[in-house]
Structures are given as structure tokens and as C-alpha cells.
Amino acid sequence: MRLRGKVALLTGAAAAIKGELMGFGGAAAHLFVREGAKVVLTDIRDELGARAAAALRADGHDARYLHLDVTSEQNWVQVADAVMAAHGRLDILFNNAGVSFPGKVEDITVDIWERELGVHAKGVFLGTRTAITAMRKGGGGSIINTSSVMGIVGSPTSPAYSAAKGAITLFTKSAALQYAKENIRINSVHPGYADTPLTLKRFSDPAVRKELLDRTPMGRLGTAEDIANGVLFLASDDSSWVTGSELVIDGGMTAQ
Numbered sequence: 001m002r003l004r005g006k007v008a009l010l011t012g013a014a015a016a017i018k019g020e021l022m023g024f025g026g027a028a029a030h031l032f033v034r035e036g037a038k039v040v041l042t043d044i045r046d047e048l049g050a051r052a053a054a055a056l057r058a059d060g061h062d063a064r065y066l067h068l069d070v071t072s073e074q075n076w077v078q079v080a081d082a083v084m085a086a087h088g089r090l091d092i093l094f095n096n097a098g099v100s101f102p103g104k105v106e107d108i109t110v111d112i113w114e115r116e117l118g119v120h121a122k123g124v125f126l127g128t129r130t131a132i133t134a135m136r137k138g139g140g141g142s143i144i145n146t147s148s149v150m151g152i153v154g155s156p157t158s159p160a161y162s163a164a165k166g167a168i169t170l171f172t173k174s175a176a177l178q179y180a181k182e183n184i185r186i187n188s189v190h191p192g193y194a195d196t197p198l199t200l201k202r203f204s205d206p207a208v209r210k211e212l213l214d215r216t217p218m219g220r221l222g223t224a225e226d227i228a229n230g231v232l233f234l235a236s237d238d239s240s241w242v243t244g245s246e247l248v249i250d251g252g253m254t255a256q
Contacts (some may be wrong), residue, residue: 002236004036007087009079011070011127012097012146014043015197016052023196024146025096026052027224028231033061035232037092040083042068070097070123076130083134090134092235095127095168096146100198102158113160120164121171128175132184140183144234145172147188149250169246176244185243187234192250194222217252 008029016026029039033056041063043049049065056063066082069075083090099119101112124145135141150158151165169188176186193212195203203209203221212221230249233239248254 001036002232002238003032003092006037006091006235007040007083007089008032008037008092008094008235009040009042009083009090009131010094010096011042011068011123013039013041013094014045014049014052014065016041017048017055021195021197021200022224023096023198024191024194024224024227024231025094027228028094028096028235029056029063031225031228031232032092032235033059033063035236037235038062038087039064040079040086041065042079043097044069068097070095070127071118073126076126080130080134089138090131091138091141093127093131093135093141093143094146094231094235095124095143097123098146098198100158100161102161102202105159108160116160116164117167120161121167124168124171128171128186132179135184136182141185142235142239143175143184143186144231145186145188147172147190147246149190149192149248149254151188152190152246152248152254172246173244180243185234185239187239187242187245187247189227189230189234190246190248190250190254191227192216192222192248192253194224194227196224215253215256216250217255220251222249222251 010025013025015023016029053063053065147168148165150162151169155162172188
């Protein structure tokens with residue numbers, strides 16, 4: 001029960017139904033409740049998110065779903081107010097919402113560029129800024145931002161995605177330095193190639209899958225649970241002396 005009594009807000013967490021392919025947010029939600037946390041799932045896929053929260057409650061967990069467009073400052077304030085009204089505290093924020101629009105630089109539109117930077121970089125900024133006020137009232141907390149291995153090395157297929165994830169990487173470090181003395185820890189997690197609802201269509205292509213497997217020394221793609229286990233560590237007090245760090249979970253890809 002490493003998260004007993006803690007309240008966790010997760011973005012991009014609608015895909016959290018047992019028996020269906022989960023995203024990182026959904027898999028983390030299941031680990032969080034198993035370890036005693038109360039969870040607030042957020043997403044823009046309202047029907048799926050509501051079903052996921054209902055399923056968690058049916059299993060005896062404290063879970064609710066709220067609509068959240070992570071690019072909306074007003075929506076962030078609304079969600080934070082709802083969490084504080086319901087629970088009186090916020091201990092964990094998992095900034096996980098994401099999108100992906102592969103393409104060559106010359107084919108990337110301004111709309112695509114702004115969408116990638118908006119959901120990833122702006123979303124993480126707004127979430128972090130909003131959470132800090134709530135966490136300060138409770139004496140601290142843990143913020144985990146989903147970057148990517150492509151926030152460390154370049155992506156051969158998705159330059160806008162890589163730019164956005166790189167922004168998350170360094171924003172995380174800067175924010176961690178500013179709030180370390182307030183016991184607000186801020187870290188980033190860097191998944192390698194993993195099977196999630198976001199990657200399902202592209203990674204199901206046999207040629208693409210072979211290429212990704214060839215790049216991964218451990219010889220398999222990751223699962224949402226592989227990443228969620230790392231997120232749980234960063235969310236818990238087991239990582240109480242960890243801030244501004246990059247937790248890479250990639251089967252050895254970036255070691256090459």
C-alpha cells in the first residue's frame with residue numbers, strides 16, 4: 001500500500017478497462033488504486049473514461065472521471081477545484097496525455113506542430129503549474145511527466161513529437177529545481193516503443209513492428225504496465241530523494 005491515503009490525478013487515462021488495451025495512464029491508475037490511492041481519471045474521451053472509472057469503483061476503489069482538455073487553462077482550474085472540493089488534497093499528478101502525428105518536416109503543417117506542442121509541452125506546463133498550488137497546501141507531492149525516448153534522441157519519423165517531448169524533458173528539470181525545497185518532486189518518464197491504443201494502428205504493421213523490434217535490444221516491445229511500474233515508483237515515497245530525473249524504460253534502445 002505504497003500510496004495509502006494519497007490522491008492522484010492522471011491525464012490521458014480513459015483507456016483503463018481490464019481486458020482491453022490500456023494506455024500508460026490507465027495502467028498506472030490500476031497500480032495506484034492497488035497501492036491505496038484515490039484516483040481521478042481525466043481525458044477528452046468521456047464515454048470511455050466514465051466506463052473506466054465505473055469499473056474501478058465496481059472493484060471497490062475510489063475513482064472518478066472528469067473531462068480535461070490539457071491545453072485549456074480554464075479546464076485545468078475547473079478540474080483542480082473539483083479534486084480539492086472532493087478530496088481536499090492532491091498528492092500525485094501524472095501528466096500523460098499525448099498525441100502523435102508522424103511525418104516529414106516539409107509535410108508538417110502549422111496546425112500539426114501546434115497540436116503536438118500544445119498537448120505535450122503546454123499541457124505539461126499547465127498541469128504542473130496548477131498542481132503546485134494544490135500540492136503546496138498538502139506539504140508536497142510528486143509530478144510525473146510522460147516524455148519519451150524521443151525526448152532524448154531524435155525521432156526518424158516524428159520530428160514534431162520529438163520536439164514536444166524534448167520540451168517536456170527540460171521543463172521537468174527546471175521545474176524540479178524551483179520546487180525541490182517545497183517537497184514537490186517533478187520527474188519525467190521516457191517510454192520506448194510500447195503497445196498502447198495510441199500506437200496500435202502503426203505498430204500493427206508487420207514491417208514497422210519488425211523495425212522497432214530490431215531497434216530494441218531486449219527483443220520485445222513494451223507494455224503499458226512496464227511503464228506504469230516506473231510511474232508508480234516515482235509517485236511513491238520510495239523515490240523520495242528523486243527529482244529532476246529521467247526514468248528511461250525502453251528495453252535498452254537508447255543504450256546503443
